[in-house]
Amino acid sequence: MLETSARLLRLLSLLQTRRDWSGADLAERLGVTGRTVRRDVDKLRSLGYPVHASTGTTGGYRLGAGAALPPLLLDDEEAVAVAIGLRTASGGTVAGIEETSVRALAKLEQVLPARLRGRVNALHSAMLPLPGRGPTVDPDTLSVIASACRDHHRLRFDYRDRDGSETLREVEPLRLVNTGRRWYLVAFDTDRDDWRTFRVDRLTARTPTGPRFTPRDPPDQDLAAYTSYKLSNSAYRYQGVFTLHMPLDAAAEQIGPTSGVLEPLDAHSCTLRAGSNSLDGLAIWISLIGCEFEVHSPPELTTRLATVAARLTRAAHNSPTPD
16 A cells, blocks of 8 residues: 555656656656556546546646646755745745745745755745835736746737837747846747747736747747847847956856846956947946956947046046045
């Protein structure tokens, strides 16, 4: 009986780790025959777990949605990660889930083994989240987008641009990207026949989602770097390219992924790509980083830097000297 119960828990855990399993894969993982897998699936169904079967030569199984949430089986690292995630979510950028996160965290900590409770408590005592003041996103919207990304369903939504104009978009969603303060959707815009990056707090999803699509090759293998470039460069009138005489790690402490893209040159310097709609703004911003630098583009920025430098020099000379 104990062996059977342990195997049922293992089977349930496997069904929760990915969407579809073949009977042969489950049998191999559990070290049993396909017949035993079928019997164990029937036992899970008798306990109220909605395990769906697919037809075919090999057969397959999927854990479906039921009337109630089944127990989630977490290993040690997963349990710690969920606890820290809930703690962070209590003061995060998703609207309306702060209290819910605290309740879920209390339930999780109640059943944590002592060896894990100490780790989680130590991390919690050292964490002091500062509540964000930027835009928040609706958790239901995030869920709709995440499901569309996972299931490869087209997504339709009303989108508000930075100038306030609204358009209806239909996209093939690829991935949600979180920068810490904001959420973005990377998707292929079917009407514009190109990849686009959308701020989630500016979109209102239309449900139900559209038909399934065949996923395209992503616009870049490094999707994080691609998103960083889109947010910090391509959306702006001017794209600056600079050499910073500063180590990459030191530059990264001052320049976030939504402000610019950094690439290493050597141990003491790096390349920065950053955009702006104002040459004056770009000139002032690059001068405030606090290191020597060269401008590679745009060429007109070099002239503007000289103009700004002369203006600052005159201000320094003309201002009263402190007593």
